[in-house]
Amino acid sequence: MEKLIEVKNLKKHFYKKNFWGQNQGVTKAVDGVTFDINKGETFGLVGESGCGKSTLGRTLIRMYEPTSGKIMYEGEDIAAIKKNKLNKFHKKMQIIFQDPYSSLDPHLTVRDIIAEPISVYEKLSDTEIDLRIAELLKKVGLKSDDMNKYSYEFSGGQRQRIGIARALSVNPQFVLCDEPISALDVSIQAQVINVLEELQEELGLTYLFVAHDLNMVHHISEKIGVMYLGKIVEIGDSDDIYFNPKHPYTKALINAIPRIEQERVLKLDRDVIQGDIPSPLNVPKGCRFHPRCPYATERCRCEEPELRIDADGHQVACFEA
Amino acid sequence: MEKLLEIKNMSVSFEKDKKTTKIVRNINLSVNRGEILAIVGESGSGKSVTVKSLMSLLPEYAHVEADGVYFDGRDIMEMSPADKRKIYGKDISMIFQDPMTALNPLKKIGSHLIEVIKRHQKISTREAKILAVKMLQEVGIAAPEERMKQYPHEFSGGMRQRVLIAMALCSHPKLLIADEPTTALDVTIQAQILKLLKTLHKKEDMDIILITHDLGVVASVADRIAVMYGGRIMEQGTKEEILYDPKHPYTKALLKAIPKSDTARGTKLEAIAGSIPSFADLGEGCPFADRCEHASVRCKNANIGRNIFSETHSSSCVLKEIEKIEQGA
Numbered sequence: 001m002e003k004l005i006e007v008k009n010l011k012k013h014f015y016k017k018n019f020w021g022q023n024q025g026v027t028k029a030v031d032g033v034t035f036d037i038n039k040g041e042t043f044g045l046v047g048e049s050g051c052g053k054s055t056l057g058r059t060l061i062r063m064y065e066p067t068s069g070k071i072m073y074e075g076e077d078i079a080a081i082k083k084n085k086l087n088k089f090h091k092k093m094q095i096i097f098q099d100p101y102s103s104l105d106p107h108l109t110v111r112d113i114i115a116e117p118i119s120v121y122e123k124l125s126d127t128e129i130d131l132r133i134a135e136l137l138k139k140v141g142l143k144s145d146d147m148n149k150y151s152y153e154f155s156g157g158q159r160q161r162i163g164i165a166r167a168l169s170v171n172p173q174f175v176l177c178d179e180p181i182s183a184l185d186v187s188i189q190a191q192v193i194n195v196l197e198e199l200q201e202e203l204g205l206t207y208l209f210v211a212h213d214l215n216m217v218h219h220i221s222e223k224i225g226v227m228y229l230g231k232i233v234e235i236g237d238s239d240d241i242y243f244n245p246k247h248p249y250t251k252a253l254i255n256a257i258p259r260i261e262q263e264r265v266l267k268l269d270r271d272v273i274q275g276d277i278p279s280p281l282n283v284p285k286g287c288r289f290h291p292r293c294p295y296a297t298e299r300c301r302c303e304e305p306e307l308r309i310d311a312d313g314h315q316v317a318c319f320e321a
Numbered sequence: 322m323e324k325l326l327e328i329k330n331m332s333v334s335f336e337k338d339k340k341t342t343k344i345v346r347n348i349n350l351s352v353n354r355g356e357i358l359a360i361v362g363e364s365g366s367g368k369s370v371t372v373k374s375l376m377s378l379l380p381e382y383a384h385v386e387a388d389g390v391y392f393d394g395r396d397i398m399e400m401s402p403a404d405k406r407k408i409y410g411k412d413i414s415m416i417f418q419d420p421m422t423a424l425n426p427l428k429k430i431g432s433h434l435i436e437v438i439k440r441h442q443k444i445s446t447r448e449a450k451i452l453a454v455k456m457l458q459e460v461g462i463a464a465p466e467e468r469m470k471q472y473p474h475e476f477s478g479g480m481r482q483r484v485l486i487a488m489a490l491c492s493h494p495k496l497l498i499a500d501e502p503t504t505a506l507d508v509t510i511q512a513q514i515l516k517l518l519k520t521l522h523k524k525e526d527m528d529i530i531l532i533t534h535d536l537g538v539v540a541s542v543a544d545r546i547a548v549m550y551g552g553r554i555m556e557q558g559t560k561e562e563i564l565y566d567p568k569h570p571y572t573k574a575l576l577k578a579i580p581k582s583d584t585a586r587g588t589k590l591e592a593i594a595g596s597i598p599s600f601a602d603l604g605e606g607c608p609f610a611d612r613c614e615h616a617s618v619r620c621k622n623a624n625i626g627r628n629i630f631s632e633t634h635s636s637s638c639v640l641k642e643i644e645k646i647e648q649g650a
Binding site for chain 1: 363364477478479480507508509510511512513515516519534535536537538540541542564565574575576578579580581582583584589590591592593594596597
C-alpha cells in the first residue's frame with residue numbers, strides 16, 4: 001500500500017504567555033506522534049475531548065504551525081515549507097468542519113461559498129466555476145439550482161453536504177474530516193457517511209476521520225489510531241481495534257460505547273472505567289493513562305511506554321499488553 | 322402497576338405573531354413507579370417541550386392543553402401556581418444537557434447546594450453544609466469538603482453533571498427528569514453518569530424520565546421507551562419491544578441507520594432519506610409520511626389510529642400489519 005502521509009514525531013505545544021511574553025506554562029496538545037496514512041484509505045482518529053485529536057488533524061494540514069517533527073506528504077516535508085509556499089499543499093489538503101452552522105458564512109450564497117476556494121487556487125472563468133459547482137452539488141446529493149440559495153435555507157445535513165462540496169471544489173487528494181457528523185441527528189448521520197464513502201470511491205480520496213463515535217469510526221475507517229493526552233496509544237486495523245483492543249484505554253473506550261445489540265448492551269455494573277481525563281497542562285508522569293488504569297504497575301508510574309509494533313502491524317504503547 | 326405520572330392527551334402549541342404552531346400533539350404517556358422511562362427522538366421531535374411543559378418551563382407564548390396531567394394522583398393542570406411551586410424542584414427535579422450553563426460561574430459549588438437545600442428544608446446553614454458534603458459524596462465526588470469551596474470552572478464536565486445531580490437529589494424527588502444528561506460528555510464519562518443515575522434510581526427510590534437521542538444509552542438504562550417524532554409519540558413499549566421487535570416504520574428505520582458492530586465495514590448504511598420536518602410544515606397526518614417507504618394516501622389523513630400489540634406496546638401508524646406486508650413484498 002502506497003503511503004500518502006507519514007507523520008514523524010509531530011509535536012504541537014501551546015504556550016501560555018504573560019504580558020511580557022514570558023512563558024507561564026505549556027499545553028502539550030500533540031506530544032510526539034508517529035503514524036502513516038495510506039493512499040485512498042480512511043484513517044480514523046479517536047479519543048475523548050481534550051486528547052488532542054483535532055489539534056493533530058489541524059497541525060497535519062498546517063492550519064496550526066507544528067512545534068517540531070515531520071509531516072511527509074508524498075515524500076516532501078510539509079512541516080518545513082515556508083508559509084508563502086503552502087498554497088500548493090493546501091490545494092491538495094482540505095477540511096470539513098464539525099459545525100455546519102458556524103462554518104458556512106450566512107451572508108454568502110452557496111455558489112459564493114463553494115467558489116471561494118476555487119478562486120484562491122485556480123484561475124477559472126465564472127461560467128467554468130458555475131459548471132464545476134453544479135457538478136459538485138449533484139455529487140453531494142443537492143440540486144444545481146441550490147447554488148443561488150443561502151446556507152440558512154438548508155437543514156443541518158444539507159449544510160454539511162455544502163461543506164463537503166466546498167472541500168472538494170479544488171479537487172484535493174486528502175480531506176481532513178473533523179467530527180463531520182457529531183452535530184447531526186442520527187437519521188442524518190448515515191446520509192452524510194454514505195456521501196463521504198461514495199465520493200472516496202469515485203475520486204480516490206484519502207480521509208483522516210477525526211471523531212469520538214467509535215461505532216461510526218469503525219464503520220468508515222480502514223485503520224484506527226487511539227489518542228490519549230497528546231499521544232497515540234494504539235494503532236491498528238479497524239476491526240482489530242474494535243474487536244480485539246490491546247491497550248487498557250482502548251478497551252475502556254470500546255467497552256463504554258452504548259450499544260443496542262442485545263448481547264452487547266453496555267453493562268453499567270462492570271464496564272465502567274473510573275476517573276476523568278487529566279488536564280493536558282498537567283500530564284501524569286510515566287504512562288499517561290496510569291492513574292485511571294486498572295492494570296497499572298510500578299513501572300507504569302515512572303517509565304513512559306513507547307509504541308511497539310507486533311507481527312501483524314498492530315501498534316500498542318503499553319508494557320502489559 | 323401504579324402510576325407516578327400520567328399525561329392524558331396533552332398538546333402544546335406556540336403562538337407567535339398571531340400564528341399558532343402545534344408542537345406536541347395528543348400525547349399519552351405515563352411513568353410507572355420504580356421505572357426509568359426513556360423518551361427518544363431527534364432534534365425537533367418535541368421531546369424537550371413535552372417535559373418542559375410538565376415543569377411549566379415553557380415560554381409565555383406556549384399554550385398547553387390536556388385532559389389531565391396526574392402526578393402522584395393530583396392533576397398538575399388544576400393546581401394553583403403556589404401549589405405547583407411546591408412540587409417543582411422538590412417532588413420533581415430536572416437536570417439538563419449542558420452542566421456549565423446550568424451552574425452560576427460566580428458562585429462556589431457549596432453555595433449552589435446550600436441554596437437548594439435551604440429552599441426545601443428549614444435548617445441552619447451549618448446543617449445544610451453538612452448535608453451538602455454528604456450529597457457530593459453520594460454522587461461520587463472525591464474530597465467533597467475541598468470541592469465545596471471551588472468554582473464550577475474548576476470542575477470537569479462529568480463532575481459538573483454530578484454536582485447538578487446532587488442538587489437535584491437534595492430534595493429527595495420522586496421523579497427526576499434528565500434532559501440529555503450525557504450528550505455533552507465523553508463515552509467513558511457518560512458511562513459513569515449513567516451508572517450513577519441507575520444506582521440512585523434504586524437507592525433513592527426515584528423514578529426517572531430520561532430524554533435522549535442515543536438509542537445505545539437507552540438500551541443500557543431504560544425500562545420503557547417512547548419514540549417521538551414531529552411532536553407525536555410514534556411508538557411506545559418496553560425496552561425489549563422497541564429495540565428488538567420494533568413495529569413502527571420510523572423506529573425500524575432509525576435502528577437500521579445506526580452501524581452495528583457486526584455490520585461488515587464498507588457496507589452502505591441504510592440512511593433515512595430526506596430531512597426532519599419543521600413543526601410549521603406539519604399537518605394532521607403522520608409526520609413521518611414524507612420519509613416513509615410504506616407511506617400511502619391514508620397517512621396524510623387525520624386520526625391515525627393506535628395499534629396495540631401488547632399491554633405495553635403500541636404504535637401509531639395506518640399500517641397495522643407492516644410485518645406481513647414486508648414479508649409479502
